[in-house]
Structure formats: structure tokens, C-alpha cells
Amino acid sequence: MPVDKLYLVLGGARSGKSRHAESLIEACPPPWRYIATAEPLDEEMRRRIAAHKARRGNGWHTVEAPRDLASALDDCPDGTPVLVDCLTLWLSNLMLNGRPVETAVDGLLEALERRRGPTVLVSNEVGLGIVPDNRLARDFRDAAGSLHAKVAARAEHVHFMVAGIPSIVKGTG
């Protein structure tokens, strides 16, 4: 993977997004930075985080950034490959805490502009089902769609995962 490139890896539940993103990063020399946006608020979430962490081997340095993602990106040394897993959890944390989403998204985009080094962003595609009944879910779905389009416009590579296999939506394989 060439340096200074931004990847967006999108996909559904258990579509192999994290695994694929890790393989993109691990094609670069270590050390690698992992920015986890999950907040282990319940047992189910704790289990998922532990399973993800167990899969990653040596060479990874993990930091947690459930809300201040832009700062976490700014803290990464130039040239260090960074994986952010995942944008939808970050967005969900912002919305559940009443943070202004547009400001945070602008801040993220600016931090991505400042970044020097390979960066892979993982996110869940959530907008291809039936329109949800409840307003918060609808707002979240819309915010995720807008965020993905904004990030994809700046990314050199967009991969859409289907059954563990990346399809190239933008850029080259």
C-alpha cells in the first residue's frame, strides 16, 4: 500500500470489514496504530471488543477515542499506519451524547487533511434496509450516509465488503 493514502472500508454486519482493514494496514511496516471508537458499555460490546483485540497480533498499539477522533488522529505520528474502527460507532457515541454531528464531522475531515501516513477508516453501511420507524434511527442512518459520502469523496480508495470479499468502489485494488 502506498503511503499517504486514505481508505474507506464499508460493509454490513460481519462482512469482514475489520479483517480486511487490518490486512491493508499490515501490508505496511509496523508499528501500527489502532483507534478504537467503541465504548464497552455492556457485556455484548465488551465481548466484541475482546474478540477483535484477540485477533490483532503484535505490532499494534491501541488507543481509545469514542468521541474525540480528530484529536486521536492528530496524535498519531507522521508515517504511522492508522486504522479507525469504526466511524458508525463514533457517530453513534456523538449522537447519544448530544454532540453536534456536523461540527464533529468537519473536525474529522480536517484531521484527515492534516494526516501524514496510511489511514484506513472502517464503517458500517446501514442505509440499505427499510426506513426505520423511530426518528433517532432515521437521523442516524441519514448522518451515516452523509458522513460516508463526505469521507469517500476525499478517500483515494473505497472498498465495499460483501461476504468477506472487498469490491472496489473507488480507486484500484
Added chain:
Amino acid sequence: MPVDKLYLVLGGARSGKSRHAESLIEACPPPWRYIATAEPLDEEMRRRIAAHKARRGNGWHTVEAPRDLASALDDCPDGTPVLVDCLTLWLSNLMLNGRPVETAVDGLLEALERRRGPTVLVSNEVGLGIVPDNRLARDFRDAAGSLHAKVAARAEHVHFMVAGIPSIVKGTG
């Protein structure tokens, strides 16, 4: 874009469908016809319609056709590029008003056969989430899937939007 061609632009929530469809139409010389199927029944819908309208510039003539889409297509002058936004809202309006869906879909397909001029149909892909609990949502999801397959079979071009980027499902870029 060559004339006399039918495009179907499918995608999830905020995936850039409308924007992409507009760019396809605006590659043709104006004036352009915009057929809006939305009924501004509540505040959220009114806001979305206004935002869409504000984005479209001069050169667009908007007509509203929440139910009689075939007639609205027949009323378009030969050669005038037409954008229909969107089929899922139209389908939803039919179902909520108890109109027979199959008859309406057949009518739409016949109107598309009669059309002379570039036509871009926008629609929401809603069938890739978990099966909904309630019957109406399930029927809607099925009807949308069938409608998309029927329209896609007749279209020269089918684009599937992922994060604001069109993937070519049928035809050429």
C-alpha cells in the same frame, strides 16, 4: 449521455442518488424536467423536499406526481431529459392509498416504453436489512424489489450508489 436512454439509480439513505441523477441529466442541454413523487405531508418531508429543490439550479422545471407517474411521464415533451425522484416514495404513496400496485407498475413500464428522451429514475434500495416485523413493511420491501428488477430489465444503465459513488451494475459508465 446519449438520448433515448433509461437509467435506474439505486442506493441507500443519503448515498448521493439524487445528486448523481441530476448530474446525469445536466450533462444534456436544458430545459430539464423534474418529476417529484414526494408528498410533503409532514415537517421532515417538507425539509427534505426544500433541500433537494434548493440544490437544483436554473434550467429545471418541477412537476409533482405522487401517484399518477405514468401520466406525468406522458406529459413530458419528446427529447426533454426527465428525472423521477423517487420510485420508492411513489410506491409508498400507492400502497398507503390502497392503490393496486401491479396495475400501476405495468402502467409505469408502458409509459417508459412510450417515452422519447433521456430518463433517469431514482429509487431507494430497501431490501438488504433484516426482514421487518410488520407485514406492511415486508410487502413494501417485496414490492420495491420486484419493481426495481422490472425497471432494471428495461433500463440500459443501472447504477448502484455506495457512499456517493456510482457503481455500474448494468451498461457502461
Added chain:
Amino acid sequence: MPVDKLYLVLGGARSGKSRHAESLIEACPPPWRYIATAEPLDEEMRRRIAAHKARRGNGWHTVEAPRDLASALDDCPDGTPVLVDCLTLWLSNLMLNGRPVETAVDGLLEALERRRGPTVLVSNEVGLGIVPDNRLARDFRDAAGSLHAKVAARAEHVHFMVAGIPSIVKGTG
């Protein structure tokens, strides 16, 4: 279609999965084996099964395997083309009956290893909508995602249906 090949046909509701899978099988000489995983527990399901059956013509031999899919695959004669429709219904039957999913999935993968003859597996992509509120739906969505990735890793061909049109995710057209 070359023999001894495994196809996975994924897609949303009414996306033309079954029809496409049948066309893949019918490109081989008959007789063809159809393994139905649906259990006709209610009227809606009975209607869907009848509609699918009516579409298939002569040359098809149908067996039902709502749970013991591995055995049903083992019972297929070498060289006979087999269509399994569909994996998500099978998974749902297992979960609703409290069967251990991982064991069943391992059993399926082993049966696929033993298979001699063209095999087409149909399944619903259900992981691209909003995260469901209820736990069972979330577990099902995760289990389906994992199953698809495991099967896709072994398949020579993975097709993703959009509006009745197959997109090639893995393999060649």
C-alpha cells in the same frame, strides 16, 4: 458452467436471487436437484414456496431440508447440479429450534467439501440496514454475515444481486 464449482448467490428481498441461481443450474444438463430449506409454517410462506415451485419447470427434483442440510447435500448423486434455496432460511430454522449454529455451519462446510457436482447456494444479505433493536435479530444478522463470509471463502463464484442483475464479487461471469 464448469462442473465441481461452488456458487454463492447473495442479494436482498426480491432481487432475483432464485431466478439467477436457477439459470446457473439450468445451464447444466438435467436432472437438477432443488433443496428447499423453507418450512411452510404460515400462509405467506406457503404462497412464496408455491410461487417459486410454479416457476421451476420440468427437470427439477425437489427435496426439503429445513434443518439437515448437510445430509441433504450428501444424498445428492455425484455430478447432479444442486441448488440450495436458501441459507438464511436454514439458519433461521436452526436458531428458532435452538440448534447450535456453529456445529451446523461446520457440518455444512464439510458437506460442501465432499460434494462432487455444481452447487449453487442462495442466501439473503440482511446486514446492510440499521442495527435491529432486538437481540435475536441482531444475533441472526451476525450469524448470517459470518456464514456468508465462510461460504464465500470456499466458493469459486460469489454473485451479488442488485435489481435482478448479478454483480460479480468473486470469480468470473
